[in-house]
Amino acid sequence: MRRMLGKALRVLQVSIPFLGVAAQGASDHADRVEIRRTAHGVPHLLARDFTALGYGMAWVQLEDYGATVGMGFVEARGHMGRYYGRDSLDRDFGARLSHARAAATWNALEQDTRDIFEGFASGTNAYIASHRSEFPAWMPADFTGQDAAALWMESPMPGVAGTYARRAARQRQMAADSARRAGEGSNAWAFAPSRTKSGKAILLRNPHLDWSAGYYEMHVTIPGRLNFYGDFRIGNPALLVGGFNEHLGFATTNNNTDNEVLYSLEADPQRVDHYLFDGKSIPLERVTVTAEYKNGASLASETREFWRSELGPVVERADGRIIVASWPAEGEFRKTEEFLRMMKARTLEEWKSAVKLRAHTTSNLTYADKAGNIFYIFNATTPRLPHASGADSMAIPVRGRADVWQEVIAFDSLPQVLNPPGGYLQNSNDPFHHTNLNAVIDSTRFGSNFPRPRMGFRTQLGLQLVTQEKKVSLEDVVRLKHSSRMLAADRFKDDLLAAAKARSVNDTVAAAVRVLERWNNTVEPSARGGVLFEAWYRRYLEGGEALRGRPQTERWNAVWATKWSPASPTTTPDGLADPDRAVRDLAWAATEVTRRWGSVDVPWGDVNRLRRGGKDVPSAGCDGVLGCFRVLWFIDAPDGKRVARGGDGWVIAVEFGDVPRAYSILAYGQSSRPESPHHTDQLEMFSRGEMKRVLFTAKDVEAGTVRRYHPR
Numbered sequence: 169m170r171r172m173l174g175k176a177l178r179v180l181q182v183s184i185p186f187l188g189v190a191a192q193g194a195s196d197h198a199d200r201v202e203i204r205r206t207a208h209g210v211p212h213l214l215a216r217d218f219t220a221l222g223y224g225m226a227w228v229q230l231e232d233y234g235a236t237v238g239m240g241f242v243e244a245r246g247h248m249g250r251y252y253g254r255d256s257l258d259r260d261f262g263a264r265l266s267h268a269r270a271a272a273t274w275n276a277l278e279q280d281t282r283d284i285f286e287g288f289a290s291g292t293n294a295y296i297a298s299h300r301s302e303f304p305a306w307m308p309a310d311f312t313g314q315d316a317a318a319l320w321m322e323s324p325m326p327g328v329a330g331t332y333a334r335r336a337a338r339q340r341q342m343a344a345d346s347a348r349r350a351g352e353g354s355n356a357w358a359f360a361p362s363r364t365k366s367g368k369a370i371l372l373r374n375p376h377l378d379w380s381a382g383y384y385e386m387h388v389t390i391p392g393r394l395n396f397y398g399d400f401r402i403g404n405p406a407l408l409v410g411g412f413n414e415h416l417g418f419a420t421t422n423n424n425t426d427n428e429v430l431y432s433l434e435a436d437p438q439r440v441d442h443y444l445f446d447g448k449s450i451p452l453e454r455v456t457v458t459a460e461y462k463n464g465a466s467l468a469s470e471t472r473e474f475w476r477s478e479l480g481p482v483v484e485r486a487d488g489r490i491i492v493a494s495w496p497a498e499g500e501f502r503k504t505e506e507f508l509r510m511m512k513a514r515t516l517e518e519w520k521s522a523v524k525l526r527a528h529t530t531s532n533l534t535y536a537d538k539a540g541n542i543f544y545i546f547n548a549t550t551p552r553l554p555h556a557s558g559a560d561s562m563a564i565p566v567r568g569r570a571d572v573w574q575e576v577i578a579f580d581s582l583p584q585v586l587n588p589p590g591g592y593l594q595n596s597n598d599p600f601h602h603t604n605l606n607a608v609i610d611s612t613r614f615g616s617n618f619p620r621p622r623m624g625f626r627t628q629l630g631l632q633l634v635t636q637e638k639k640v641s642l643e644d645v646v647r648l649k650h651s652s653r654m655l656a657a658d659r660f661k662d663d664l665l666a667a668a669k670a671r672s673v674n675d676t677v678a679a680a681v682r683v684l685e686r687w688n689n690t691v692e693p694s695a696r697g698g699v700l701f702e703a704w705y706r707r708y709l710e711g712g713e714a715l716r717g718r719p720q721t722e723r724w725n726a727v728w729a730t731k732w733s734p735a736s737p738t739t740t741p742d743g744l745a746d747p748d749r750a751v752r753d754l755a756w757a758a759t760e761v762t763r764r765w766g767s768v769d770v771p772w773g774d775v776n777r778l779r780r781g782g783k784d785v786p787s788a789g790c791d792g793v794l795g796c797f798r799v800l801w802f803i804d805a806p807d808g809k810r811v812a813r814g815g816d817g818w819v820i821a822v823e824f825g826d827v828p829r830a831y832s833i834l835a836y837g838q839s840s841r842p843e844s845p846h847h848t849d850q851l852e853m854f855s856r857g858e859m860k861r862v863l864f865t866a867k868d869v870e871a872g873t874v875r876r877y878h879p880r
Contacts, residue, residue: 194294197223197287198879206863206872209838209846212387218280221388222287222316223294225405227879229384230295232839232846233402234302236382237292240403241311244318249461251306254470260459261472262323270318273501277317281505286313288405291879298880319404322500322529353597355626355797356419356534357634357645358542360591365641368825371536372645373410373419375399376792376799378814379836385818387864396511397830397864399818406507408531412822412830415514416537421595423532425548426617428495431479431572432563435488443477443490446568452477452490479572491563496549496576502527516541523547524579532595538824544593546583546600549576550617557617583609583618592634596627596792602737605631621734625795628738629655633797642823646831649819650857652788655795657689657701659742663729664704667747668754676768677751680758683769691796693773693786693855700768702794703757704750712749764808776802778855779811780836781848785855789815798857819859830862 200220204212211228215221230237242248246263248256274282289311296309357372364370375383382402389395398411410419436442442449458471475482480494502525509522516537523533529549536542551573558564566572583600585593588607599619601609611621632655633648640648661684668681680700687697710716711723718726725731729743744750758768765775773786789800789812802810822830835854838846853860863872 194223194290195880197290198294201879203228203875203877203879204869204873205875206869207874208834208849208860209844210385210387210863211838212389212863212869212873214389214391217390218283218393219287219290221390221394222284222289222405223291224287224879225284225386225388225400226288226291227295228386229400229402230292230299232384232841232844233382234841235304235307236840237403238296238303238307240319241289241292241315242308244315246459249459250467251304251462254461254463254468257459257461257470260461261457261474263318264457264459265455265474266321266323267314267318269499269501270321271314273499274314274317277502278505278508281502281508282313282317284405284508285316285504289313289316294879316405317501317504320407320503322497322503353626353792354419354421355596355630355649355799356421356532356594357630357649358419358534358536358544358593359634359640359645360542360587361540363591363639364823365639365644366823366825368823369536369538369540369542370640370642370645370821370823371412371417371419371534372649372819372821373399373417373534374649374816374819375410375420376815377817379812379817381814381817382840383818383834385832385834385838387869394512397828397862398820399834404504406504406511409507409511411511411820412824412828413511413513414538414828415824416516416519416535417822417824417828418510418519418536419534420531421534421597422530423546423548423600424597424619425530425550426557426559426619427497427529427548427550428493429551429553429573429617430483430558430561430563431492431494432565433477433479433490433492434565434567435485435490437488441475444567445478450478452482489563489565494551494572496551497527497529500527500529515539516543520579526576526579532597532600534593534595536822536824538826538828541587542591542593543587544585544595544600544603546618548582550582550615551575552577553615553617557615577615583614585609590635594627594630594634596624596630596797598623598627601734602627602631605635605738621737623732623734623737624792625655625659626792626797626799629653629795629797631738642821642829642831645821646859649797649821650788651797652690652692652695652857653796654689654691654698654701654790656705656793657687657698657795659795660705660744661687661689661701663742663744663747664750664754667744668751671748671751673751674755676758677755679768680754691772691776691788691790691798693771693776693788695772696769698772698790699765699770699775700757700761702790703761704754705794707753707757708744708750712746775810776800777805777809777811778835778851779805780851781842783848783851785852787812787855788857791815816854820862821859822862828864830864831859832862833859 197220201215201224213224246260249260293309355374359370361367384400384402387397396413398409400409401407433443436449441452452475455474458469460467460469477492480492483493484491506525506527513519526549533547534544552575553573585603588604590606601621683697691698715723728741729745732740762768778785778787789798790796791801792799800812800815803813805811817835820832822828833854863869
């Protein structure tokens with residue numbers, strides 16, 4: 169892969185030509201795909217081939233999201249500066265490198281993958297050309313399959329990384345942000361036939377992202393070749409999909425892999441732009457990229473240079489050292505191809521064969537099938553290190569090939585679980601160790617660049633939910649998924665109340681105690697006490713003056729009497745390390761809640777709202793840091809309310825009988841267009857914790873069709 173990448177970068181010229189495709193053949197593509205819209209605007213595409221399918225996929229996405237799709241192509245070309253000016257130029261340099269990589273690897277893609285890219289580009293062009301008023305006048309309509317291939321590329325170079333010190337600081341900040349927002353991520357469950365009332369396997373997929381992320385529900389069919397229902401991402405034919413076909417299904421959850429290594433090479437003191445490696449002086453390779461930017465009514469250009477070694481791109485030079493980044497997925501171009509193979513698979517072995525392409529490196533995969541298998545894998549293209557991990561912030565000094573990684577961990581050696589005792593699998597973004605409590609994965613089997621055991625409250629509640637009933641139906645899974653429990657309250661409310669009752673407290677604290685005693689530890693819209701407890705909990709987690717400014721993980725470990733332990737993964741942490749401060753923080757929380765919302769026992773739904781397209785409804789749900797499995801996170805609105813901006817948005821649950829049976833919900837609707845009837849038509853259903861029945865069989869789709877058309 170590195171030789172191919174180096175060749176692609178060496179042929180990169182001062183500017184990259186982008187060849188348009190003619191509209192000829194567009195009508196043929198349109199004739200070969202039929203779009204059927206069912207209730208809530210869900211598109212079911214019936215295509216004759218992958219080119220026609222890609223064409224239809226682009227068309228429906230543009231119908232529902234408009235210019236967002238075209239802008240993705242413009243960014244993939246590295247042309248943002250052309251239309252938005254020099255302030256938008258920075259991202260263009262990395263994009264042009266990725267585009268060059270896409271062009272150089274185009275013929276290495278399978279024909280089906282190239283066809284769907286060509287169709288997606290052609291459908292985008294046709295829609296833009298026939299709906300000009302919806303787009304900026306400058307929007308191109310000559311996108312190519314190679315442009316589409318560049319939409320989802322693993323960057324061949326980290327771009328302008330800044331100084332190594334800034335890079336390390338960014339890594340630390342990202343880690344801190346990740347810890348603070350540990351409630352974000354995804355949930356996935358799989359139940360074996362032994363755990364279900366029907367004797368059929370069940371899968372739950374529940375990603376959490378900002379509601380601007382563009383999850384898109386769709387059913388795509390090519391008779392005899394593909395029949396897949398699930399979520400796609402706006403602007404791409406197969407980006408981070410999850411869902412099911414007639415035989416199997418899969419869900420993704422981010423796994424936060426440590427697959428990048430920083431190496432420190434000794435600069436050759438005798439030769440400019442050389443480094444010493446294996447006793448030889450090796451030249452660095454200079455790569456120059458030119459991008460244009462809007463300068464009034466004309467275009468100007470800027471050229472930047474990048475440097476790379478045989479180990480990877482240079483990110484910093486200082487103190488006689490050259491810092492380079494090295495990671496196995498550098499320049500990876502087959503992500504869409506891998507997901508297409510997964511979508512077409514009919515058995516566990518076929519599906520594993522698709523995943524073994526190792527193009528997608530950042531997700532856990534949870535799987536279930538018609539044959540009754542359930543399977544989990546920590547899917548990561550992780551280097552086999554001959555040294556301790558530098559954790560993305562410490563550069564490892566190396567002198568030669570023996571000091572650096574040579575191969576990735578084999579697929580069969582990755583953490584994985586197949587058909588475990590107890591008949592369930594779960595992942596909520598925490599490490600792989602406790603995917604099943606009856607089959608705990610031993611962390612000592614894996615190197616220092618694999619995560620160590622840890623478990624947040626969202627995962628702990630998930631484990632309680634999947635194990636609390638002996639057998640579950642598909643409807644039970646939907647009900648359990650929408651649990652409104654707040655595990656942090658289950659764990660710490662009794663300690664807080666005991667601390668308050670053991671001390672002499674004022675009337676404010678006494679009133680707060682009474683509210684919490686009556687509260688049922690849920691975040692149902694009508695529940696009184698959740699707003700107060702959340703205010704206290706977040707205040708207490710700050711750690712007080714002694715811990716203020718310390719890293720979040722350090723504060724987390726310091727505020728509990730009993731720290732989290734892998735020996736008691738679902739019952740720790742527990743107790744309050746500082747009961748006196750906890751009571752003081754309760755007094756603060758009661759005062760603050762009363763000040764902001766008028767009452768210490770304000771109902772959860774009076775404060776926490778779902779707002780979209782003029783609708784304004786209450787909803788259960790909270791940040792996973794609080795231990796909610798129904799995850800929502802909120803931002804402050806001008807009127808003092810808090811409005812959901814992300815979390816649960818797309819949810820699907822499927823049972824694999826002779827015919828798959830499924831329910832789904834897309835909280836923010838099928839369309840981003842405010843004028844669309846499908847902009848808000850699932851919001852109230854989502855608020856109530858309900859899901860719609862999925863139409864999958866040809867008979868059901870036909871019966872549910874409310875609009876049928878070809879993309880013209």
